[in-house]
Amino acid sequence: MKLKPEQIQDNWEIFLNNIEVHITGERKQKLLDFYKKYEDRIMLMPAAHKKEYHNAFPGGYVEHVNRVVRCAIKQCELWKEESADMSTFTIEELVFSAINHDLGKMGDEENESYIPQTDKWRRDKLGEDYMFNKKVPFASVPDRGLFMLQSHGIQYTFNEMLAIQTHDGLYDEANKKYLFSYMPEQKPRTCLPFILHQADLMAARIEFEREWLPKLNEEQGSLDKLKENYTLGTTPNTSKKLSTKTKALGSMKSDGLKNMLDNL
Numbered sequence: 001m002k003l004k005p006e007q008i009q010d011n012w013e014i015f016l017n018n019i020e021v022h023i024t025g026e027r028k029q030k031l032l033d034f035y036k037k038y039e040d041r042i043m044l045m046p047a048a049h050k051k052e053y054h055n056a057f058p059g060g061y062v063e064h065v066n067r068v069v070r071c072a073i074k075q076c077e078l079w080k081e082e083s084a085d086m087s088t089f090t091i092e093e094l095v096f097s098a099i100n101h102d103l104g105k106m107g108d109e110e111n112e113s114y115i116p117q118t119d120k121w122r123r124d125k126l127g128e129d130y131m132f133n134k135k136v137p138f139a140s141v142p143d144r145g146l147f148m149l150q151s152h153g154i155q156y157t158f159n160e161m162l163a164i165q166t167h168d169g170l171y172d173e174a175n176k177k178y179l180f181s182y183m184p185e186q187k188p189r190t191c192l193p194f195i196l197h198q199a200d201l202m203a204a205r206i207e208f209e210r211e212w213l214p215k216l217n218e219e220q221g222s223l224d225k226l227k228e229n230y231t232l233g234t235t236p237n238t239s240k241k242l243s244t245k246t247k248a249l250g251s252m253k254s255d256g257l258k259n260m261l262d263n264l
């Protein structure tokens, strides 16, 4: 999957517009300044470094984040219709969390997390266009994202911290402390983290389907064609195979087995 330069530019404008429309107060300008500062990096970032993951192509990150924002707003409507308690969070908190949920993927101030793959074999044989930048010290994506926000003076609420921290749901074991408790008082007091997780899951799944289902179907088609040449079939162009089958049955001594195979 590849995005055209115009699509990358359009997606970036949608990204900034989400901040313009949904974020208020002093932090709105700070957030815009932050993203303008890292514009060249973030606009072209992939959402992942391995092609098996979602949106691992230039511009894939912003495309993914914009989809998560859209899905989060739609999911929120669904929760509202089903009478979830909407008083526990605001739409600004929802959109802020969606915009910044994967920010930790950018790396740190100096270095990008994902850089072009230098290993020719991995590029050619595994199709990996990116690799991890070893200059960036390890931190989880949510931890680094929250660190980048606070180091640029961008405040976030308790709800936003919780939603960004747990956006991978129980796919990340570290979230068990927030999401796996049976004690009512230890459960999140808002459905915001669940809405964001569902939106992220939905977006990543759609991106996977778009990239991989056509390839897998194509591979299956080629495999089926290949199999036709090696299977005892009854289609008109398999006369050679039928004669092989007849020959094979003729050399069989067991009548029971012969009958059974003859009926195939």
Ligand SMILES: [Fe+2]
Binding pocket: 064, 068, 101, 102, 200
């Ligand atoms: Fe994500």
